[in-house]
Amino acid sequence: MPLRTADDYRAALVDGRSLYYQGAAVADINQVPDLRVAVDHAALDYELAEDPRHRDLAVAVDLETGAEHSAYYKIPRSPDDLLDRCRLIDLGTATGGTVVTLIHEIGTDALFALLRILEGEGLERAEAFYRHCRDNDLAVAVAQTDVKGDRSKPPHAQDDPDLYVHIVDQNDEGIVVRGAKCHTTSSANADEIIVLPTRAMGEDDLDYAVAFAVPVATEGLSLYVSGYGGGDSNAFEQPVSSKHKLLETLTVFDDVFVPWDRVFLCRDAEAAGRLALTFVEYHRFTAVSYKLPLLDAFIGGAALIAEMNGVARAGHIRDKLSHLVAYGEGVRALTEAAAIRGRIGEHGIAYPDPMTTNMAKFTFATGFFQAVEWLQDCAGGLLVTGPSGADWENPEIRAVLEKYFKGAVDAESRLKVMNLISDLTAQDLGGYHAVLAVHAEGSIEAEKMQMLRAFTANGGAERALTYTRRIAGLDE
Amino acid sequence: MPLRTADDYRAALVDGRSLYYQGAAVADINQVPDLRVAVDHAALDYELAEDPRHRDLAVAVDLETGAEHSAYYKIPRSPDDLLDRCRLIDLGTATGGTVVTLIHEIGTDALFALLRILEGEGLERAEAFYRHCRDNDLAVAVAQTDVKGDRSKPPHAQDDPDLYVHIVDQNDEGIVVRGAKCHTTSSANADEIIVLPTRAMGEDDLDYAVAFAVPVATEGLSLYVSGYGGGDSNAFEQPVSSKHKLLETLTVFDDVFVPWDRVFLCRDAEAAGRLALTFVEYHRFTAVSYKLPLLDAFIGGAALIAEMNGVARAGHIRDKLSHLVAYGEGVRALTEAAAIRGRIGEHGIAYPDPMTTNMAKFTFATGFFQAVEWLQDCAGGLLVTGPSGADWENPEIRAVLEKYFKGAVDAESRLKVMNLISDLTAQDLGGYHAVLAVHAEGSIEAEKMQMLRAFTANGGAERALTYTRRIAGLDE
Amino acid sequence: MPLRTADDYRAALVDGRSLYYQGAAVADINQVPDLRVAVDHAALDYELAEDPRHRDLAVAVDLETGAEHSAYYKIPRSPDDLLDRCRLIDLGTATGGTVVTLIHEIGTDALFALLRILEGEGLERAEAFYRHCRDNDLAVAVAQTDVKGDRSKPPHAQDDPDLYVHIVDQNDEGIVVRGAKCHTTSSANADEIIVLPTRAMGEDDLDYAVAFAVPVATEGLSLYVSGYGGGDSNAFEQPVSSKHKLLETLTVFDDVFVPWDRVFLCRDAEAAGRLALTFVEYHRFTAVSYKLPLLDAFIGGAALIAEMNGVARAGHIRDKLSHLVAYGEGVRALTEAAAIRGRIGEHGIAYPDPMTTNMAKFTFATGFFQAVEWLQDCAGGLLVTGPSGADWENPEIRAVLEKYFKGAVDAESRLKVMNLISDLTAQDLGGYHAVLAVHAEGSIEAEKMQMLRAFTANGGAERALTYTRRIAGLDE
């Protein structure tokens, strides 16, 4: 089956799915301007695969059948495969103006985790589902984070048992699930949703240890799209977010039936934890891969606007630039190192080194806010006091703006870079990037915990302790 | 003359001023929803003065005439007066939901600077203008920052001489000025604008060493209101910024005539520098005073949402809270100390201690982004993935949201706090607060420079050097 | 009774106390060079009191009797008294070359805490002991920190019950105590030791809830002086530590009998906690007061050595200087604010504001290591590669050094400042200052916890929460 076109993708989204936006049901996602932006953004993945310049990276060939498929679906078997995956995600996100497309990355992160962790029947079902997605060139979202209620209590101890997605019934045909997931990215414009447990489950929470996949257009499944970042936008004021956007949903399972061939994990508490963690490790590697264009834009934005303001040679500006370079290139080097240090896991599937992946993500996340400050410092107050697109469209007003907003270059160039920086750091997309830095693909606290675990698992802790004991003379 | 009411204030703004917004001329500022929000916000100053609970702080009595006037106009004569001014600004900003009103603070900052720096005829004119503003209870903006063009060049060396406001003509009646200022806050909804030089001027830039005041509705003066933060807002999604807003303008002087009695400084390069600096020192004290409600909201927001999420007892949350408290209360303590260490300057006018004021501002500015991270960390990803106001208004959808967004409290309370934090840190108001932290009232670099200067001026440098020489044995 | 002279003080230390240093018993502390340095250092307190330039600050007059006594013993009754105490500690420490004398500060911190917390008989005993110390102009140490064993267990659950000092017997005459305290500063050269509980005690640890005082020369009490920082020193290489030093002991109570009139607290678990905390709050204020000369030396050292190296005008040097000034003056401002915000506690005794005291200490502690880096960066590698005092004493070698170590000034001046900085940051005294920053007078973690508590206790938490609830619309 050939790869789908962008229009194939768009058309398939009109399938009767239960979708809500701004307080109303949505019949055709392509007809709602805010949502259409996200669909067109995601469609870039399909356009890239058709672009001769990028086919090598974006399209893979199945060695058994010779059939072409999206390279996102290529199961990594080596560090080089992981590097290629990093480059593909980098490319897709760069094309998306620093916004990841996320209709293939996250789905394959989940699929690779399923294919590694599962055994037996579960594995067969996951393999079949993997082929289904790959061969039909599908867009796949992942719902992992439960709404969680009171975070001090485990799933079964919540006032309402539905605050984590759980099995409420089962029969020969399949299972019935209820509950809700939040922060589900791209589900509104995906074909399929994979549902994973949010964390390891205890013995009292067996009904919550469940993983499965359903088409978005499934009875009982409703998606409530967040209004964040919606509303009118303008190509002058928001050069990126007027064209690139992700949709986030509250994803509600109201007694959704899942046939057995779509149930990957059922009441296996131990595997639930490993699955959750394995997915997150792949997904963190995806994360640092898709941060690279944003980091380049921070460095490039700071350098460009400083030049345009006429301050590029000031000592404190060069100081900030050197810090931004150290930050951005540091994340890049660690991301590459995570791939190069990649290992071969269960069933011969490669995965990026967990220690290095978490260091890359942690370095990104903990440095992000300071980087925003440096970038905004290089730019100036005009980030939040500049003219509107409508001002710029009015020729009389534009003449005034052109006269007075010139710097070491013409006003138009300077305002374009200023607006880019404003879009990336000081408006809704900026807020989205910032909150993602702190919370997406695991919080900073989760990354710290994982680094400690990985440092023990990879022998680093043993090495450091043994060495310290030796030079302290403990073993004499 | 009695104090004006909020409606008096609103009505006076419809005076034929040349105002542009979103590409179009504005006839009545009160009729444009985005702008009306700012007018109503600023009008809080007038409402506070009428509120019996706050009269003591908000209304002062002229000792000579017994007339009441806004306490913002009270010339500080002692540290206690400075403390009262701090409290008044804190109160006004708290009422404004963390957004300063800035129709009195900045104007009086400029007036105090003029009354201190000027002598002779200039001083008499400034005194007359001060009484005019005070006795008519006027709203006063200040235009200081020139558009500046290429920042590596002084005013006269710019390609276009108008990139700093300058005198282009003068006669017996007055002077004619041309050029533009940017980042002029509240000018669109003020009665008068005071224009100050942006910095010390060299001998080649004498025409740029000019300070004056004009009514906003003056021929040749045009205000272009920034579109930033405009557009539809919603009381659910933006609990603060839907009600509180500042307007920023590009303020263009196209051969504006200024009569001599409104010209305070004319081609005095040396005084221009002192005036610029003196204004900024008052204004930095205003700045740290008006940051206090925002700091309280950061601490309170983090504590509340952590409690509502059920994570208040987690070690890392308590760690972040303790850091937020140290940050917020540190700025508060330094702000108070700046007042308590206040000194008496020229003409018996008190001013906050420059070293301490700059330390307070520097502490605020350099800690702000990290504080945002801590706050967002306590809150969660829902900051940018939550439901819209329209969702909340729809009873069927609200039922779903109420079920699934509850935490350790009901969903409505939790979403309200979440949306507050989102408004303050992850949407346009958040971007505005952040860029202001870096750039408003002087940049971080300017604060560093001023601290070094103040440390020398106040004898601290001499003390430290003498002591160090002594214990190094240098003077033996 | 008149104030003692420095020689009186020295002579009184030869009293048969059980003192050990470098593996041997010490008969006369004044005869052991390493220890003599500490005695002479502490004696500065007595010399200051005789110095006409400092009598106003260093000597107080008892209002009842008219007798003079060391001003350290003046019970603070107002913020001004606290400010004076801060100045006295600052002066003493400055005289001590950045090393606090600590034979009066800590003892009076403990006495003030006892006089505030105790009631009834305990209070009467404490008052009598206070008068004894004051009227005899004694040097008083405080032993608070128990050796603690396994920190994960409370006192009674330790393998060895003696790991916290506890009551092992009692009769009509008094109590018998056993156990050990560590980090006991200045005990070796003090007249008396006050023993306080290290923390709040539970009901199972009643025997550990004990406070008392004994002369250092008491049967069963042995002091083991740490060897840290001992050995040969040299006035050229260690301009400060060759003359100024503190002694730290392991303080062992081997069935020490304490008569009832020296027992202040006995098996009162609740008061033990309050006493421990109250002492620490006074002691933290002492701490930030005695850090001020060190902070001045950091700023002055960085400025002087940069000038001497010929790099004072480099942008990055000015950046570091501005940060050092912000740091040092920030701690100073908060310390003053802690006094100015001082409150009146039990029995009319004033105490510095706990929130502000902890902020000052926290600001000092968390900024210290970065400050060392900035200072060392300004100085250069010569901090650890410079010539020895013996080199300098050899005329032929000195000629070479004078030729080659000159900077923008002569070599001698430059090396003196270099050696001062090395002594303060890169040798044993530097290590001592650093570890004290992290651990002395309570750890950084303890300061965080106290800030949260103080913020609740002083109404700040209520203010922030109420305000946040209001602007979030929670109470509508």
Next chain:
Amino acid sequence: MPLRTADDYRAALVDGRSLYYQGAAVADINQVPDLRVAVDHAALDYELAEDPRHRDLAVAVDLETGAEHSAYYKIPRSPDDLLDRCRLIDLGTATGGTVVTLIHEIGTDALFALLRILEGEGLERAEAFYRHCRDNDLAVAVAQTDVKGDRSKPPHAQDDPDLYVHIVDQNDEGIVVRGAKCHTTSSANADEIIVLPTRAMGEDDLDYAVAFAVPVATEGLSLYVSGYGGGDSNAFEQPVSSKHKLLETLTVFDDVFVPWDRVFLCRDAEAAGRLALTFVEYHRFTAVSYKLPLLDAFIGGAALIAEMNGVARAGHIRDKLSHLVAYGEGVRALTEAAAIRGRIGEHGIAYPDPMTTNMAKFTFATGFFQAVEWLQDCAGGLLVTGPSGADWENPEIRAVLEKYFKGAVDAESRLKVMNLISDLTAQDLGGYHAVLAVHAEGSIEAEKMQMLRAFTANGGAERALTYTRRIAGLDE
């Protein structure tokens, strides 16, 4: 010629060199205890080469002759060679208890730079000298940093022309040089010294553009060993520095004659700059390689002492451990990446990627002081208040110490780890490590500058700017 033994190395140092220590001339370095420690430390390099466990890493075979030589002399031809070199330096330093041996590393850093930068006759001489050092298994030091005088002036503008090493005469036989270098590590215990220019030279400083090598025992060459870190040490109190030590000298060239075959660069200002830079880039890679054992000891030390104190499970301890792991493993990952990204330079000699090398060094240097704080925080105040070795040797006192200094383990183990941490961070070796972090192998400021240069040189700047221009719409 076979590899030398450690004793061969020691014996060869007694060669009549002009060496001064503690104000006196040294006839035999092996007879002065302080210096002997350094010789024995350096001799570890020779012992390692004889150790069967390490021969693979420590000994290389010349492909042309089949002769064995120290692997330090192996000219890197590939990333793998660079990785091996990193491992060898790591091994040598680990054996040296976190102290690099530096009798081979720095010399070969200089040799590789000479072999890459030179051409023609200069190159031939460098090759001959390289073979001389390699085939005779010599210890080689490098003198690069001039004493510099007033750093605001170039060499020729100094009051004394000798403040940078320069050519004062030349004839058919060779050149005569005068001046002094400082911070010359290991020169006192090396066989040969390579002298490199400290930086690029201008046309007025041609006499200063000189590179050459001389035996340490050369007429006119005098070494003045720094007294830093000397004096009595104790294996209990200083488990590392009592056995491992580097010597730093002021290295004075008093009209030293250098024959032409030892002159590599003579009055070539342009090549001087490239040579200085190329050496530093190799040397920074050496630096990050030799930091790895210290980083392991920081992590291991923090983990061990926390366990021994009984606080390993405390949240804030785990937080600090995770930060230490992120720091140490981050430097390690970047160091490896610098090798893996290594390139082939002039004459086929490989070099580590400059951008990544500088990032590794910058990450190390800017994180070091915070890491020390975390480590000391985990350990406790006992770092500077603990017992002396003499105390420990006295059986009666030891019994007391064993009783009272036990933690969750026996006192001896705990004190050994405590003393290790004290040695590494709070005594002279700690100060040495810290100052080295800031200044050795180039300062932090130099690393920032190099990162900006490398980012431009490697195309990163172009990539970031192009991408930013694209998404800003600048090229539309």
